[in-house]
Amino acid sequence: MNEATATSHGDTPMIEMTGLNKWYGDFHVLRDIDLTVKRGERIVVCGPSGSGKSTLIRCINHLETHQQGEIVVNGVPMTQDVKRIEQIRRNVGMVFQHFNLFPHLSVLENCCLSQTWVQKKPRAEAHKTAMEYLERVQIADQAYKYPGQLSGGQQQRVAIARALCMRPEVMLFDEPTSALDPEMIKEVLDVMVELAREGMTMLCVTHEMGFAKTVADRVIFMDQGQIIEEAPPETFFNNPRSERTKLFLSQILGH
Amino acid sequence: MAGESMRDVMIEARRPPNAHRGVVKWLQRNLFNGPINSVVSVITIGVLLWALWPFVQWALIQADWLGDSRQACSGEGACWVFISARFESIIYGFYPEAARWRVDIVFALMAGLLAWLAIPRIPGKRWAAIIAVVGFPIAAYVLLLGGHFGLMHVSTRNWGGLMLTLTVATIGIVGSLPIGIVLALGRRSNMPLVRAVSVVFIEFWRGVPLITVLFMASVMLPLFVPTEVEFDKLLRALVGIMLFWSAYMAEVIRGGLQAIPSGQDEAGKALGLGYWHRMGLIVLPQALKLVIPGIVNTFIALFKDTSLVLIIGLFDLLAIIRAGLTDSDWLGFATEGYVFAALVFWVFCFSMSRYSQYIEKRLQTGHTN
Numbered sequence: 070m071n072e073a074t075a076t077s078h079g080d081t082p083m084i085e086m087t088g089l090n091k092w093y094g095d096f097h098v099l100r101d102i103d104l105t106v107k108r109g110e111r112i113v114v115c116g117p118s119g120s121g122k123s124t125l126i127r128c129i130n131h132l133e134t135h136q137q138g139e140i141v142v143n144g145v146p147m148t149q150d151v152k153r154i155e156q157i158r159r160n161v162g163m164v165f166q167h168f169n170l171f172p173h174l175s176v177l178e179n180c181c182l183s184q185t186w187v188q189k190k191p192r193a194e195a196h197k198t199a200m201e202y203l204e205r206v207q208i209a210d211q212a213y214k215y216p217g218q219l220s221g222g223q224q225q226r227v228a229i230a231r232a233l234c235m236r237p238e239v240m241l242f243d244e245p246t247s248a249l250d251p252e253m254i255k256e257v258l259d260v261m262v263e264l265a266r267e268g269m270t271m272l273c274v275t276h277e278m279g280f281a282k283t284v285a286d287r288v289i290f291m292d293q294g295q296i297i298e299e300a301p302p303e304t305f306f307n308n309p310r311s312e313r314t315k316l317f318l319s320q321i322l323g324h
Numbered sequence: 325m326a327g328e329s330m331r332d333v334m335i336e337a338r339r340p341p342n343a344h345r346g347v348v349k350w351l352q353r354n355l356f357n358g359p360i361n362s363v364v365s366v367i368t369i370g371v372l373l374w375a376l377w378p379f380v381q382w383a384l385i386q387a388d389w390l391g392d393s394r395q396a397c398s399g400e401g402a403c404w405v406f407i408s409a410r411f412e413s414i415i416y417g418f419y420p421e422a423a424r425w426r427v428d429i430v431f432a433l434m435a436g437l438l439a440w441l442a443i444p445r446i447p448g449k450r451w452a453a454i455i456a457v458v459g460f461p462i463a464a465y466v467l468l469l470g471g472h473f474g475l476m477h478v479s480t481r482n483w484g485g486l487m488l489t490l491t492v493a494t495i496g497i498v499g500s501l502p503i504g505i506v507l508a509l510g511r512r513s514n515m516p517l518v519r520a521v522s523v524v525f526i527e528f529w530r531g532v533p534l535i536t537v538l539f540m541a542s543v544m545l546p547l548f549v550p551t552e553v554e555f556d557k558l559l560r561a562l563v564g565i566m567l568f569w570s571a572y573m574a575e576v577i578r579g580g581l582q583a584i585p586s587g588q589d590e591a592g593k594a595l596g597l598g599y600w601h602r603m604g605l606i607v608l609p610q611a612l613k614l615v616i617p618g619i620v621n622t623f624i625a626l627f628k629d630t631s632l633v634l635i636i637g638l639f640d641l642l643a644i645i646r647a648g649l650t651d652s653d654w655l656g657f658a659t660e661g662y663v664f665a666a667l668v669f670w671v672f673c674f675s676m677s678r679y680s681q682y683i684e685k686r687l688q689t690g691h692t693n
Contacts, residue, residue: 130594151599165590165591167585167587169590173609173610182595182605183596183597231595
C-alpha cells in the first residue's frame with residue numbers, strides 16, 4: 070500500500086487500463102481495452118447502448134470485476150483485495166444515472182456519510198465541507214430536505230456534491246443526464262462544465278454531444294466492447310475515421 | 325452556476341372547497357348517501373348488534389365484578405371474581421410472595437424504558453438504548469433469579485403467569501431480531517460457505533413445528549449432553565424459541581433487503597464505504613423500515629406462541645389460568661378464564677400493531693426509490 074501511495078503524484082497517469090477484457094457469462098462485454106487518462110484530462114465516452122461504455126467506467130472503481138488485463142488508478146494497481154479496492158474508491162468519485170441518493174438521509178447527511186465513516190472527520194468539519202460543495206452546486210438551501218422532496222436535476226446536483234465531498238482526484242459520470250426531464254439537463258451540465266473548468270479529471274459517459282464539444286479533451290467511441298475511435302472533439306465530430314462512428318453520429322446528431 | 329429550475333417559480337395554489345364537517349354530515353355522506361347504501365348500513369348495524377349484544381350482556385352488564393369467593397357469582401353473566409381472586413397468581417405464577425416486589429420493579433423498569441424508547445419527545449434515546457440493551461437485562465436477571473446481593477434465589481420453576489409470558493416474549497423478540505438480521509445478510513452473502521450455512525439453518529428451523537422444537541429442547545437435549553450439565557428448562561425453551569423465530573425473521577428481512585435497489589449499495593461502494601458500513605448505514609435502515617409490518621407480524625406471532633411453552637410444563641399466562649380452572653373452589657369458570665387470557669394477549673398484540681403503524685408514518689421521508 071505504501072509503495073502505491075508514494076507514486077500518487079507527479080506524472081503518473083490518473084487511470085491506466087491495459088488489455089482489459091470482461092465477460093458476462095459467455096457475453097464478451099469489454100475487448101482488449103487500452104486506455105490512459107492523464108491528470109486533469111476530460112474524456113467523454115459515447116457509443117450505442119450495450120457497447121460496454123458504462124461497464125468500462127464501472128470497472129475503474131471495481132463496481133464491475135474484469136477477468137483479464139490491468140487497471141492502475143492513481144498509481145494503485147487494482148487487485149481483489151478489499152482494502153486496496155476501498156483505497157482506490159476513496160480517490161474516485163462517481164455519479165450515477167439514477168442519482169442513487171440515500172432516500173432515508175437528508176441531503177446534508179448524504180454528503181456527510183462517507184466523510185464521517187470513511188475519512189473519520191469530526192461532525193462539524195464534515196458539515197462545513199458538505200455545505201461548501203452544496204453551495205457550489207447551488208443547492209445549499211435544500212440541505213435539510215430529503216432526496217424524495219427534490220426534483221431530478223436537484224438530486225443529481227446533490228449526488229455530484231456528495232461525490233466531491235470526498236475530494237476525489239477523478240470523477241466518473243455514468244450517463245448523468247439520461248434520467249432527467251429535458252428542462253433539468255442544463256442545470257446538471259452547467260455544474261459539470263464548471264467542474265471541468267476547475268481542472269478536475271473527468272471520465273464521462275454521455276450522449277450530450279454539446280457537452281463533449283465544450284469540455285472534452287478527447288472523445289472515445291465504443292461499439293461492441295471495443296474502443297473504435299479516440300480523438301479530440303473537433304476531429305471526432307468533423308472527420309470521424311470509422312464507418313460505425315459516422316453512422317452513430319448521423320443518428321444522434323441527425324435530428 | 326446551475327440554472328434556475330422551473331420548479332423554483334411557484335404559482336400560488338387555490339384552496340379546495342370546504343369539506344363537509346360534523347357527525348351528521350359524515351353519516352349522510354358515508355352511510356346514508358342513497359337508498360341502497362342506507363339499507364346496507366342499517367342491515368350491517370343490525371347484524372353487528374344482534375351478534376355482539378349477548379356477549380356484551382354476558383361480559384359487562386350481567387357480570388359480577390365484586391367479591392372474593394364463589395358466593396359472589398350470581399350465575400347470570402360472567403363472574404370476573406374468578407379473575408380477581410386469582411389475579412396475583414395470574415401475574416406472578418408461583419413466585420414466592422415475599423419476593424414479588426422484585427418482579428414489580430422489573431415490570432416498572434420495563435414500562436419506563438419502553439416509554440422512553442417509544443415516545444419521540446423524550447430525549448436521550450442513545451442512553452435509553454444502552455440501558456435497554458445492557459443495563460436492563462442484567463438488572464432483570466439479578467432481580468428475577470436472585471441468588472446475589474442477599475436476594476433469595478427463585479428457581480425458574482417458580483416463574484409463571486404474565487411475568488413468564490413477558491420474559492419469554494421479550495427475550496424471544498430481542499434475540500430473534502439480531503439473529504434474523506445476521507442470517508438474512510448471510511443468505512445474501514457472496515461467500516458460498518456463509519450462504520450455505522445460513523440457508524440450511526433457516527430452512528431447518530422453518531421446517532420444524534415450534535411444538536417439536538420445544539419437545540426436543542426439553543426432552544431430547546438432556547439425552548445428548550452429559551448428566552452433570554443441567555440446563556434450565558426455561559433457558560432451553562428460550563433458546564429454541566429464539567432460533568425458531570430468528571429463521572422467520574431472517575426471511576422477512578431478506579424480503580426487505582431484496583427490495584432495496586442495487587444502486588444504493590453501489591453508491592455506498594463508490595463512496596469508499598466498507599461492507600458493514602454499507603449494510604448498517606444504507607441498506608439495513610431502508611430494508612428494515614420497509615418490512616416493519618412483517619417484523620411486527622412476526623413479533624405478534626411470537627408473542628402469542630409463547631403460550632405453547634405450557635406443553636413442556638412451564639406455566640405461562642394461559643397455563644396458569646388453566647391450572648386455576650382445576651381448583652375445586654372454582655370449577656366451571658373456564659369461559660371467564662379464556663376470555664381474560666384472550667383479552668390480555670390481544671391488548672399486548674394490538675399495542676404492538678398500533679405502535680408499528682405509528683412508527684411507519686414517522687419514518688416516512690417521501691422515498692422515491
